[in-house]
Amino acid sequence: MAEDSGQERTEEPTDKKINESRKKGQVARSKDLGTTFVLIFSAIALLMYGPAIAKGLYNIMGRGLTLNRNETYDTTKMFSVWGEMFSEIFFPMAMFVFIITIAGIVGNTLLGGFNFSWQAAAPKASKMSPMKGIKRMLGPQAAIELVKAILKFVLVAGFAILLIQMFFYEILHLSIEQIPSSIIHALEILAWMFLALSCTMIIISAIDAPYQSYNHHKQLKMTLQEVKDEYKNSEGDPQIKARIRRTQREMSQRRMMQDVPDADVVVTNPTHYSVALKYDTEKAGAPIVLAKGVDELAMQIRKIAKGNEVPIVESPILTRSLYHTTEVGDQIPDQLFTAVAQVLAYVFQLKRFQKGRGRRPTKLSNNLPIPDDVKH
Incomplete structure (x- = not known):
């Protein structure tokens, strides 16, 4: 997408992008690091x-x-001889292979960690495309690999010549040593x-x-548009969220x-605020x-309230405080309980008066008991 849009990849990858790349098997890997570990620990295991x-x-x-007369004519002796020979070399060879296996696992997971992906293991037609293969062969990555290969050859060849010179006389002396000490x-x-020679790979x-x-x-790395698109996909389009x-x-x-x-009553500002209250003791x-x-909602x-004959009481300070x-x-x-109680008492008395069951209540005081910490 970045190539199509012409945008540069200037943004740091998000956690979502990193996790998706790991699921696809795209992690940082150094083949040379894995090879170095295997070679060095193979040499150590050999020592x-x-x-x-x-x-x-x-x-x-x-x-x-070495077979005696009886073993020569015994057709079943071959299997026991095989067992004897296998036991001679089983333990050292098993330990040798074990060390190499551990070195291979550690060396190849040291950079990027352990990661197994079915997506990476699945066959893809794009991997068999001749054109893409040619692009990889002629691309910048291929040039870097060529430089690395030449550097590795020069280093290994140079150290090999130096080592042969160092061990030259000791190698010649092997011809006069007795077996099996010469083999060892x-x-x-x-x-x-x-x-x-393996240690030369550390440089690479x-x-x-x-x-x-x-x-x-x-x-x-991501383009700015990719970051925006990912945010929309994960968090939702801001316009849609605003509409919701x-x-x-x-x-x-x-x-x-x-x-x-x-x-039971609606208290008002009277023009900007309205608050509807109900008192149900049960x-x-x-x-x-x-x-x-x-404003409009208050109106x-x-x-x-007027259409349903709900009493409306004007009390600006109380209304703003409630709101x-x-x-x-x-x-x-x-x-605000005391102030609201006075309003409700006034409303209940007014309703009784309107039904002819009591006298008209006195006008509600404008100075209701409202503490300063809740005034607005």
């Missing part, structure tokens, strides 16, 4: 178990070529030369491993408006807020 392997091979050859000595020389690995890590990170929030808000307002006719210990709104609450300290469905704060 540790080479003499035992050499002695075992010598005994196997001697046992296989030859393996020791071979192991030390092998270890020295020290260059290749950081480069592969850098190159992998560079390939994972607007729809939810409208649904909440409709439900709130349906509760206004059940209110369900709540304090009055609850059924609806609240400002709509008052309109519904800013409560949410729809909440009980009123304890600090």
Whole structure:
């Protein structure tokens, strides 16, 4: 996508991009680092178990070529001889293979960690495309691999010549040594030369491993558009989310408006704020807020209240305090209980008067007991 859009990959890869790349088997790997580990630990294993392997091979050859008269005519003796020869070399060879196997696993997972991907293992037609193969052969990565190969050849060849010169007379001396000491000595020389040659790969690995890590990170970098697209896919399109929030808000307002006719009183600012209250002693210990709104919504609450004969009381300070300290469905704060109680008492007395069951209540005071910490 970045190539198509012409945008540069300037953004750091997101966690989602990194995880997706690991699922596809795209992790930083250094073949030279894995090879170095295998070669060095193979040389170490050869130094540790080479003499035992050499002695075992010598005994196997001697046992296989030495048969007495009875063994010659015994057709079942061959299987027991095989068992004897196998036991001679089993343990040192098993340890040798075990060390190489562990070195191979560690060396190849040291950079990028252990990662197995079915997607990477699955066959792909693109991997068999001749054109893509030619592009890989002629691409910049191929040029880098060629330089590495030449550098490895020069290093290994140079050290090999130096080692042959160092061990030259010792190698010639092998011809006059007695068997099996000559075989063991030859393996020791071979192991030390092998270890020295393997250590030359450390130089290549020290260059290749950081480069592969850098190159992998560079390939994972994203364009600004890719980051935006990923955010939209994971978090959702901001426009769609805004539309959903607007729809939810409208649904909440409709439900709130349906509760206004059940209110005992609506307190107003009187022009900007409206709060509908209900006091149900059986369900709540304090009055609850059924609806609240400002400006147009406040006007709509008052309109519904008038249409359903819900008393409307003007109390600017109380209305603003209720609006800013409560949410729809909440009980009123304890600090406003006394002020609201006076409003409800006035409303209940007014209803009794309108039904002819009492005298007209005195006008509600404008100075309701509202603490300063809840005033707005």
